[in-house]
Structures are given as C-alpha cells and as structure tokens.
Amino acid sequence: xxxxxxxxxxxxxxxxxxxxxxxxxxxxxxxxxxxxxxxxxxxxxxxxxxxxxxxxxxxxxxxxxxxxxxxxxxxxxxxxxxxxxxxxxxxxxxxxxxxxxxxxxxxxxxxxxxxxxxxxxxxxxxxxxxxxxxxxxxxxxxxxxxxxxxxxxxxxxxxxxxxxxxxxxxxxxxxxxxxxxxxxxxxxxxxxxxxxxxxxxxxxxxxxxxxxxxxxxxxxxxxxxxxxxxxxxxxxxxxxxxxxxxxxxxxxxxxxxxxxxxxxxxxxxxxxxxxxxxxxxxxxxxxxxxxxxxxxxxxxxxxxxxxxxxxxxxxxxxxxxxxxxxxxxxxxxxxxxxxxxxxxxxxxxxxxxxxxxxxxxxxxxxxxxxxxxxxxxxxxx
Amino acid sequence: xxxxxxxxxxxxxxxxxxxxxxxxxxxxxxxxxxxxxxxxxxxxxxxxxxxxxxxxxxxxxxxxxxxxxxxxxxxxxxxxxxxxxxxxxxxxxxxxxxxxxxxxxxxxxxxxxxxxxxxxxxxxxxxxxxxxxxxxxxxxxxxxxxxxxxxxxxxxxxxxxxxxxxxxxxxxxxxxxxxxxxxxxxxxxxxxxxxxxxxxxxxxxxxxxxxxxxxxxxxxxxxxxxxxxxxxxxxxxxxxxxxxxxxxxxxxxxxxxxxxxxxxxxxxxxxxxxxxxxxxxxxxxxxxxxxxxxxxxxxxxxx
Ligand SMILES: Nc1ncnc2c1ncn2[C@@H]1O[C@H](COP(=O)(O)OP(=O)(O)OP(=O)(O)O)[C@@H](O)[C@H]1O
Ligand SMILES: [Mg+2]
Numbered sequence: 001x002x003x004x005x006x007x008x009x010x011x012x013x014x015x016x017x018x019x020x021x022x023x024x025x026x027x028x029x030x031x032x033x034x035x036x037x038x039x040x041x042x043x044x045x046x047x048x049x050x051x052x053x054x055x056x057x058x059x060x061x062x063x064x065x066x067x068x069x070x071x072x073x074x075x076x077x078x079x080x081x082x083x084x085x086x087x088x089x090x091x092x093x094x095x096x097x098x099x100x101x102x103x104x105x106x107x108x109x110x111x112x113x114x115x116x117x118x119x120x121x122x123x124x125x126x127x128x129x130x131x132x133x134x135x136x137x138x139x140x141x142x143x144x145x146x147x148x149x150x151x152x153x154x155x156x157x158x159x160x161x162x163x164x165x166x167x168x169x170x171x172x173x174x175x176x177x178x179x180x181x182x183x184x185x186x187x188x189x190x191x192x193x194x195x196x197x198x199x200x201x202x203x204x205x206x207x208x209x210x211x212x213x214x215x216x217x218x219x220x221x222x223x224x225x226x227x228x229x230x231x232x233x234x235x236x237x238x239x240x241x242x243x244x245x246x247x248x249x250x251x252x253x254x255x256x257x258x259x260x261x262x263x264x265x266x267x268x269x270x271x272x273x274x275x276x277x278x279x280x281x282x283x284x285x286x287x288x289x290x291x292x293x294x295x296x297x298x299x300x301x302x303x304x305x306x307x308x309x310x311x312x313x314x315x316x317x318x319x320x321x322x323x324x325x326x327x328x329x330x331x332x333x334x335x336x337x338x339x340x341x342x343x344x345x346x347x348x349x350x351x352x353x354x355x356x357x358x359x360x361x362x363x364x365x366x367x368x369x370x371x372x373x374x375x376x377x378x379x380x381x
Numbered sequence: 382x383x384x385x386x387x388x389x390x391x392x393x394x395x396x397x398x399x400x401x402x403x404x405x406x407x408x409x410x411x412x413x414x415x416x417x418x419x420x421x422x423x424x425x426x427x428x429x430x431x432x433x434x435x436x437x438x439x440x441x442x443x444x445x446x447x448x449x450x451x452x453x454x455x456x457x458x459x460x461x462x463x464x465x466x467x468x469x470x471x472x473x474x475x476x477x478x479x480x481x482x483x484x485x486x487x488x489x490x491x492x493x494x495x496x497x498x499x500x501x502x503x504x505x506x507x508x509x510x511x512x513x514x515x516x517x518x519x520x521x522x523x524x525x526x527x528x529x530x531x532x533x534x535x536x537x538x539x540x541x542x543x544x545x546x547x548x549x550x551x552x553x554x555x556x557x558x559x560x561x562x563x564x565x566x567x568x569x570x571x572x573x574x575x576x577x578x579x580x581x582x583x584x585x586x587x588x589x590x591x592x593x594x595x596x597x598x599x600x601x602x603x604x605x606x607x608x609x610x611x612x613x614x615x616x617x618x619x620x621x622x623x624x625x626x627x628x629x630x631x632x633x634x635x636x637x638x639x640x641x642x643x644x645x646x647x648x649x650x651x652x653x654x655x656x657x658x659x660x661x662x663x664x665x666x667x668x669x670x671x672x673x674x675x676x677x678x679x680x681x682x683x684x
Binding site: 003005006008009010012013016017020021215216217218219220221222223224225226378379380381 | 449
C-alpha cells in the first residue's frame with residue numbers, strides 16, 4: 001500500500017532541506033539565466049569576421065578594390081599582411097589566422113578573362129586562358145569555417161568594373177518559414193529549455209539518494225515504514241515546480257532579450273514540459289540508486305548531459321546524424337522534448353503533431369521511476 | 382526474539398559468528414563487548430537491515446532473513462551515530478518521524494508534545510539537530526526511536542557521549558519504557574551500564590562468550606579474585622604477565638586486582654610466588670564484579 005501521507009512527509013522534508021541550502025537555491029535561478037545569456041549570444045552558426053591574412057602580390061588599384069569587396073561581405077577580416085604565400089601558410093599554422101587570400105601579380109590579366117566579371121564570353125574552356133582570379137588558402141579543419149569560405153568561391157566581380165550584375169534567375173525559390181531572418185537564437189532558445197532542464201534536473205536528483213547515505217541518514221530512513229516509491233516521489237515532486245520555474249525563466253527571457261515569441265499553445269507547453277521534467281528527474285533518480293558517492297553521481301550526470309547537448313538536435317540537426325547515433329539520441333528524453341518544444345514554440349504544433357513525443361516522455365518518466373524504486377533496497381548490504 | 386547461528390561475513394572477515402540468542406519480552410538485554418566485536422552488525426541483522434550470511438532469527442514473529450517490512454512498525458532503532466537530519470530543527474525532525482510512521486493531525490501533535498516534555502526537548506525545539514550537544518542528540522534520537530511506541534527497541538551504544546548524571550536519567554527512561562511493556566536490546570562497553578541490564582550477552586570477536594543475568598555471570602565465574610595492597614605494584618604487575626594460572630592483573634589505584642584461574646589450589650600462594658611479593662604485601666579475596674567476568678570471558682577464549 002502506497003501512502004500519499006508518507007510521500008508528503010518526505011516531500012515536506014525535502015522542501016525544508018532545500019530552503020536551507022542557499023547555494024542550490026541560488027543555482028535554480030542563476031543557471032538558466034547565465035546559460036541563456038551565454039548560449040544565446042555566443043552560439044552563432046552564421047559565421048562572420050573570420051581572421052585572415054592578405055598576400056597582395058599585384059599591389060594595384062584593382063587588387064585593392066578586390067580586397068575591399070571581399071571585406072564588404074564581412075565573412076573575413078584581414079588582420080595580417082604578408083609578402084609571400086609561404087609566410088601566410090606559416091601564419092595559418094600558428095593559428096592567428098584561419099585563411100589567406102593570395103592575389104597573384106597577373107591579377108589584371110586574369111580578371112579580363114574571368115567569367116565572373118562578365119566582360120566577354122570566355123573564349124574557351126582552356127584552363128590556361130580562363131583561370132580563377134585569386135586563391136584562398138584555408139584551414140579546413142573546422143568544417144564550418146571551410147564552408148563559409150567556400151561560399152566566397154563564386155563571388156560576382158562585376159562591381160569591380162562598375163557594371164551592373166547579371167541578374168540571373170535562381171534555379172529554385174526558397175521560402176523560409178518560421179525563422180525567415182535566419183536568426184540562430186530562434187532555434188537555440190527553445191532548445192536551451194531542454195538542455196538546461198536536463199542539466200539541473202538530473203543533477204539535483206542524481207544526488208538525492210546518495211546524499212541520504214553520505215549524511216548518515218540512510219540507516220534511520222530504511223528503518224521506517226517508508227516505501228521506495230514514496231521516497232522517490234517525495235524527492236522528485238518539489239523539483240517539478242522548480243523545473244517549471246526554470247522553463248518559464250528561459251522562455252520569458254528568451255522573449256524579452258532575443259525576441260523569440262511562443263506561437264503555440266501554452267497549455268501544451270506546460271504539459272509537455274512537466275512530462276519532460278518528470279522524465280529527467282526519474283533519470284536522475286536511477287543514477288542516484290547506482291552511484292555510491294555524490295562525486296560518482298556527478299560524473300554519471302555528465303555522462304548524460306554531454307550526449308544531450310550533442311546528439312539531441314540542440315547543436316546539430318538530428319536528421320544529419322548517422323543512424324546508430326539517432327538510436328542513441330532517441331534514448332535521451334531531451335531529444336523528444338526538443339521536437340516537442342520547437343514544434344509548439346516555433347511552428348504552433350498541436351497535440352496531434354506532438355502526441356508521440358508526449359507519450360515517449362511519459363514512458364521515460366514511468367520506467368525511470370519504476371527502475372529507481374525497484375533498485376532501491378531497504379538494506380545496507 | 383530468538384536467533385540461531387546468526388553469522389555475518391564481510392569478505393574474509395567474520396563480524397558475527399554463530400550467534401545464538403533468546404530474548405524474552407519485557408527485559409533489557411545487553412550486548413557487552415569491546416570495539417569491533419560485532420554488536421552493531423548483530424543489531425543490523427536483527428532489525429533486518431543486513432542479510433545474515435548464515436543462520437536465522439525470529440523477531441516479534443517475523444522470520445529473518447525474509448520480508449522485514451512488517452517489522453518496521455514494531456521496532457525502534459537508535460543507530461550508533463546520529464542518523465537524523467542535521468539540517469532540520471528538532472521540531473522538524475520530530476514532525477518528519479511522526480508522519481513517516483503515519484501519525485497525523487492531533488495525534489501527532491499530542492505524541493510530539495508528550496515526547497518533548499518527557500525528553501526535555503522544549504527549549505531546543507527550534508535548534509538545528511546538527512548543532513545539539515552529544516547528550517542532547519542522544520536524547521532526541523531516543524525520543525524519535527520511540528515515537529511510534531515500538532514493542533522492541535534496539536539501542537546501539539546509546540550513552541557513549543553522555544555524562545554519568547544524564548546516563549542515570551537515560552536508564553530511568555529505559556526502565557520506564559520497559560514498564561510500559563517494551564523490550565530493549567542495548568549494546569554498550571560500560572560495565573556500570575551492563576550491570577543494569579536484566580540479561581547480558583558478552584560478545585568478543587563475533588562470538589558469544591557468556592550470557593545470563595549479571596548476577597549469574599558473576600556467581601558462575603570460575604576464577605578467584607584477589608586484591609594486593611603493597612609497594613612496587615608496577616613491577617609485580619609486569620612479572621604477572623603470562624604467569625601460569627594468572628588470567629589477568631590490573632592496577633586500580635593503590636591496589637592490584639588479579640584474576641587467578643579457579644582450579645589453582647592455593648591462589649594466594651601462587652600469586653605471592655608469581656609476582657615475587659614480599660611479606661609486606663597484603664592479599665585479600667574479593668567479590669567478582671562484571672569487569673572480571675568480561676575479562677575472564679574474553680581471555681579464556683583467546684588462550
Ligand atoms: N560494511 C562492512 N564491511 C566490512 N567490514 C565490516 C562492515 N561492517 C562491520 N565490519 C567489521 O565487522 C566487525 C564488527 O563490526 P561492528 O560494527 O559490528 O562492531 P561493534 O561491536 O559495533 O564495534 P563498536 O563498539 O566499535 O561500535 C569489525 O571488525 C568491522 O570492521
Ligand atoms: Mg558499533
């Protein structure tokens with residue numbers, strides 16, 4: 001027989017202990033705020049201002065105009081100048097710059113024949129006759145930087161001779177729904193709700209059971225008639241409220257600072273959020289029944305948090321991951337929650353669309369709680 | 382309550398070895414033994430917290446090893462080290478314990494009030510349990526252990542941090558509880574406490590060496606207790622180490638208390654010879670006390 005009364009006794013005790021623990025109390029508010037500001041401002045997938053070196057062997061008015069045009073794209077900033085390509089390569093190896101722009105002496109000759117300028121139709125497809133006007137040497141180890149510089153490859157140069165651009169008709173038209181200005185924050189802020197809740201909820205509860213042992217209360221506790229399920233529920237219910245407060249804080253600040261509005265239903269968000277918080281908490285409880293010390297609990301928490309950030313679709317799109325990684329991602333509650341919250345917040349998804357995610361999260365919560373209660377033995381051996 | 386061949390091993394070490402016990406209701410039963418002799422381990426097995434490696438026990442009709450849950454409501458256990466919440470106040474700890482045992486509303490308030498009065502905790506109600514003095518902690522722990530009026534109470538070295546005056550008070554409380562119908566198992570290494578128990582088991586290195594009432598144990602002691610008064614007792618004491626027929630010798634103030642094995646025909650002469658005492662030393666027989674029982678019980682087996 002499960003007694004709600006005994007569960008309430010545990011819950012009350014947890015609240016009293018939490019109230020006294022100023023540090024934890026402060027973290028509940030400070031973690032979401034600081035992380036939101038950090039991630040919101042720092043994560044930018046549209047790369048700008050990559051430091052680059054300039055090797056201008058032409059030293060002409062044309063070359064200076066070309067450099068100005070490249071700088072105008074804001075993709076690179078020329079922070080160094082070198083005389084030879086070799087010196088620029090050394091700068092890349094040393095890591096002060098990520099790329100080098102090498103303008104050859106015969107720039108003018110190459111430009112005249114270049115199709116990018118569009119003066120004459122190229123006389124032939126002969127490489128000797130029509131060559132690229134200049135060269136980029138790029139530190140390609142970071143693929144994002146590589147991609148950003150590759151986008152410069154087909155830069156139109158017509159402006160160089162004050163001629164109108166050839167207004168080519170694009171092959172496809174692209175209509176960008178939900179985030180037409182392509183602001184990174186729009187995707188990041190709802191994602192952060194999932195990441196921060198995973199971090200704090202798993203962290204808080206993963207220590208919940210171990211703490212009783214480490215503070216020497218376990219021997220007393222297991223001598224009382226309290227049941228494992230009552231103990232587990234009593235320990236996670238206070239955090240349901242705390243998790244909701246954190247979610248509101250992130251979404252509220254996300255709206256105020258980054259202008260990310262919630263277009264979907266708040267009720268759906270509330271229920272989805274509660275289910276996700278419950279799932280994360282029960283995951284933490286499972287850790288808590290495995291760990292022998294609070295330090296071990298911490299380490300196991302990071303074991304969950306890192307994949308949650310990397311595999312859940314928070315940083316990289318889920319669809320782009322190899323299939324085994326997707327399986328792994330599906331084993332994390334946060335992956336399902338990110339689909340849910342991005343659906344509701346950004347695309348006004350309804351219950352029909354996010355129902356499966358809700359179900360997943362409910363299963364996670366129930367299974368986690370079950371495992372934790374079964375694993376918890378009222379014994380010392 | 383009875384135990385048959387209760388044994389607990391931790392790896393290669395045997396903490397409790399073949400313990401047989403029989404404890405009748407309505408008594409205070411003492412476990413007397415030195416550090417590490419297995420008192421705590423025995424209690425943990427009898428409360429169902431540790432699974433015995435071998436043997437079994439029957440406590441208040443509950444078979445151990447087995448489902449110990451029904452036992453939880455009937456027993457109280459005061460652990461050796463303070464195991465209540467240090468970051469809760471005395472009153473909050475009492476509230477928590479009351480609700481965990483299912484006491485609610487007016488009943489809980491009445492019981493808490495009663496215990497606060499009886500255990501003199503009124504002035505401490507708002508103090509953090511962690512900041513109580515050792516004796517106050519033990520008072521609180523006892524009050525919390527009897528919250529649900531258990532029929533059987535396990536107390537693991539309940540008075541290790543208590544001054545003699547408070548210890549008297551503490552034992553008065555225990556006898557009150559027994560008068561109300563509870564049985565108590567208490568562990569200790571204080572002789573004066575052991576003497577107050579109705580019955581006593583002397584434990585040493587996991588084995589039970591003797592049991593009975595303190596009087597029985599003292600009467601059945603198969604040794605002669607001699608007290609020597611004289612000069613140069615330290616030297617005499619050193620000469621007695623390992624001497625044949627001498628169980629132990631300990632200096633108590635200006636006297637030397639010597640236990641001589643019971644089958645030695647003329648103990649005084651043997652002692653005089655073994656210790657090399659001069660004529661100036663006076664030897665007198667005295668009544669054995671519990672410490673003698675304890676010493677001889679643990680020595681005999683070691684030999
Ligand atoms: N969990 C454990 N793992 C390994 N050894 C243990 C464990 N618990 C107890 N022991 C060992 O078992 C023996 C008996 O320990 P126990 O705590 O029962 O002694 P005790 O009689 O209560 O001693 P004290 O008077 O110091 O409290 C000791 O040698 C101890 O080292
Ligand atoms: Mg002990």
